[in-house]
Amino acid sequence: MIIKVISIIVLPLIALIIGFFFLGLSRKVIARIHRRYGPPISQPLIDVIKLINQESISHGKLFDMGVILSLAGSVILVLFIPFGGIAPLATSGDLLVIIYLMLLAPLGVALSGGEAANPNVSIGISRKMMLALGYEVPFLFSLLAVMTWYKTTSLVEVVKAQQSFLWAIFYLPLPAVAYFMILPAMLGIRPFDIVSAPQEIASGTAVEYGGRYLALTTIQHAFHIFIDIALFVNLFLGGGNLLTFFVKMLVVFLLGLFINAVFPRLRIDQAIKYCWKWPAILALVGLIIARII
């Protein structure tokens, strides 16, 4: 019981540290790919400290609540994802819980942005929801393929089955590839940063955020990076202990980052066409193969 309570407190902290490390690393690595020197790795932390010490302008009750709702959704989601053997809230059906809880973050942002009543925010929200609609289809297919192959809806069971024998990526290469192909869309990075396009819609859903709101949004983004990559490592790369899990996350994140650093932004219709075409087909074929064999 005590161990459970401690791990409920510790796991979000670990997730936060790893998320901020990834945010800083992404800025540094992108800078090096652009042949710049780049900011220090601690730069996102400096930004958040600055934002907390800034004046925050509120636009109403729901504006505050939406940000907190999206952050709370991400923190709860972290507790369901096993990290190197720590899984405080793991139950028999946690993959289904994860599918539902993943929608809390965009929902909170949408509620909060609706209160702000800025036209850029409405465009950002509609793009965010449409993009979520786009990547949820291949995402669900890949999750279903894993669930069908291991005949369980528990993420801990999936990780255990992989650790005793080969990783799932060797049995289910197609759903793994499909998940990796939609990973930039889930993280909201470059080929799919349609939601927060600063040049088109003035950073989309974050237009009216300043001060503490933006700090909370950045923290939520750090959690979100942790969740999406940790889920990939758990589902397809066999989990691992604390160190190997972190190394696997780093490899997956860097691969996604290289794509982010060199590709331009897609339009929303191109993004949905892409999401429903190649990743969805690959994941569906993977699901059928997993069902037949």
Added chain:
Amino acid sequence: MDRGSIKKWLKAPGKMGQKYSFWVVYFCTGCGIIEIPPTITSRWDAERFGVIPVATPRQANLFLITGYVSVKTLRAIIRTYEQMPDPKYTVGFGSCPINGGMYWDSYNTIKHLDKYIPVDGWIAGCMPRPESIFIAVTHLWTMIDKGMATGYIKYREKYKNYRKNQEEALGKLEWPPLYPVGDKNE
């Protein structure tokens, strides 16, 4: 640069955060904006100082007035400045915001920008080179350290006078006063 000194971070995190994370509102007032793209991209890389451009004034805390200010632009500048959250800094970039520069006798150019919004520092030159932006940023660090970059406090205290100057230049302003103006209510 004392970005790595943990002692200072523990002593005054807000001040250190303000120093090493300048988010510049991406606002083009004149020809000076042509110096900003090289500054923020690979050649001069402003990001190593923590300076990045943001698209909205709500997120920004540094306002670069790049180039001459026409009467029409002044309206947008004031509205942008008033939307920025509080510790905020303004830097006039180029000769024109200082005293009109080569537009010293133009009929619709604002000659002295600091009559309308508080300006913490100036970069002289026509055009200043990108390096001078970095020199300005390091000067701004020193000013924040010594507590001299207090333009936003001055704006709050002397808002009545600033508002009067703004109304003189622009006629009647269509937005309400940011801070209470004593005389109007009486």
